[in-house]
Amino acid sequence: MEQPSGIGDWRMKDVIGHLTSWEEDVLDYLTYVQRGERRSKLSAAPGWDVDAHYAALIAAKVAVPAAHLLIDLGATHQRLLAAINALPATALADENVVDKTGSDT
DSSP states (O other), X not given: OOSBOSSTTOBHHHXXXXXXXXXXXXXXHHHHHHTTOXXXXXXXXXXXXXXXXXXXXXXXXXXXXXXXXXXXHHHHHHHHHHHHHHSOXXXXXXXXXXXXXXXXX
């Protein structure tokens, strides 16, 4: 897990940490979708920087043993699948709820 991943200078451990962090953010976002609210992570705050956000989350996981990161990823992924399956079909079909970019274009 310490070897390069082939994605820039990220190790496999960094990729796992990033995936876990991304899925945690999606779980947070889905709480808004479940309520029928429109919310975009990118438009949550002026000047929000997605790269800096995930870099900080990955940096916080550097000292976590790889085995724990894999367990966290598995558990987070299972929670994400359960949350998606619990959504009403209309939630994912509503383009006004799912705003991926926060932009008007």
